[in-house]
Amino acid sequence: MGIRAIVSALLTWAIYAGHDAIVKYLGASFSTYQLIFFTTLFSFPLVLFLLLRDGTPGTLRPVHLKWNLARMLSMVAATALAFYAFTTIPLAQAYSLLFMTPLIVTLLSVPMLGERVGLHRGIAVVIGLVGVVIVLQPGAAPLQLGHLAALAVAFLGAFSMTIVRKIGKDERPILLMLYPLLANFVIMGAIMPFVYLPMSPFEMGLMALMAFMFFVGGLLLIDAYRFGEAALVAPMQYTQIVWASIIGYVIFGDILSIWTVLGASVIIASGVYSLIRETMKKAPTPTPAVKSVDLAA
Numbered sequence: 001m002g003i004r005a006i007v008s009a010l011l012t013w014a015i016y017a018g019h020d021a022i023v024k025y026l027g028a029s030f031s032t033y034q035l036i037f038f039t040t041l042f043s044f045p046l047v048l049f050l051l052l053r054d055g056t057p058g059t060l061r062p063v064h065l066k067w068n069l070a071r072m073l074s075m076v077a078a079t080a081l082a083f084y085a086f087t088t089i090p091l092a093q094a095y096s097l098l099f100m101t102p103l104i105v106t107l108l109s110v111p112m113l114g115e116r117v118g119l120h121r122g123i124a125v126v127i128g129l130v131g132v133v134i135v136l137q138p139g140a141a142p143l144q145l146g147h148l149a150a151l152a153v154a155f156l157g158a159f160s161m162t163i164v165r166k167i168g169k170d171e172r173p174i175l176l177m178l179y180p181l182l183a184n185f186v187i188m189g190a191i192m193p194f195v196y197l198p199m200s201p202f203e204m205g206l207m208a209l210m211a212f213m214f215f216v217g218g219l220l221l222i223d224a225y226r227f228g229e230a231a232l233v234a235p236m237q238y239t240q241i242v243w244a245s246i247i248g249y250v251i252f253g254d255i256l257s258i259w260t261v262l263g264a265s266v267i268i269a270s271g272v273y274s275l276i277r278e279t280m281k282k283a284p285t286p287t288p289a290v291k292s293v294d295l296a297a
């Protein structure tokens with residue numbers, strides 16, 4: 001079972017890296033809002049498929065309306081900012097900053113969940129922040145809006161994940177996917193008349209492929225967590241940095257700097273350390289981001 005979990009997790013993050021590469025490719029020609037609108041549009045049949053197969057009793061009305069609204073708005077903003085970050089900065093740098101998400105979940109768990117952050121978890125957060133500073137190199141390299149967008153995505157994604165931990169037991173899982181999707185569709189649809197550019201059949205096909213890749217990646221990730229412990233599955237997300245380096249170099253000509261490698265290593269080490277500590281304590285684990293970019297997370 002452990003082998004199956006590892007394979008499913010590795011496939012998940014490889015597929016997600018391919019998804020983000022398409023975002024970067026199309027983002028050179030089209031606005032973030034147009035990309036999100038069409039990707040969301042093509043995602044609806046897939047989510048409808050899940051809704052029809054969902055046997056969980058209940059209605060389409062959320063139990064915690066305010067928390068669902070807060071999560072929905074945060075995910076709309078996170079999706080737009082993530083697409084922007086992937087378009088404007090190297091994928092490896094974007095991923096390095098997004099890897100801060102589980103550490104931010106640790107911090108948010110104090111005010112939102114009433115949990116305590118002990119010495120070891122606090123040290124892990126500080127080390128992760130050091131890694132962010134190394135990646136950004138303030139004063140040594142130009143700081144772009146894409147870097148700030150990726151950091152904002154880490155915070156918004158952590159906020160969304162913490163809300164799920166708070167209300168997830170009371171809500172139908174399919175609703176946690178459906179409402180952010182609807183919000184993206186409505187908000188981006190309202191912006192579309194101002195930013196729309198005609199797309200070729202090939203480009204439209206890439207949009208549909210993005211939606212399908214995200215759907216398949218999500219199913220694989222669920223499979224991974226079904227057949228493997230979080231301590232085994234969660235660190236597999238860090239393989240995204242490998243895919244980002246390969247894709248960035250081969251397709252976009254991005255050169256991976258030593259500072260990105262070093263900073264990402266520090267952030268990954270802090271995340272793995274925090275994960276191991278949580279597993280040893282047998283407490284709920286803030287796992288690496290289940291795709292902060294996702295349209296339905």
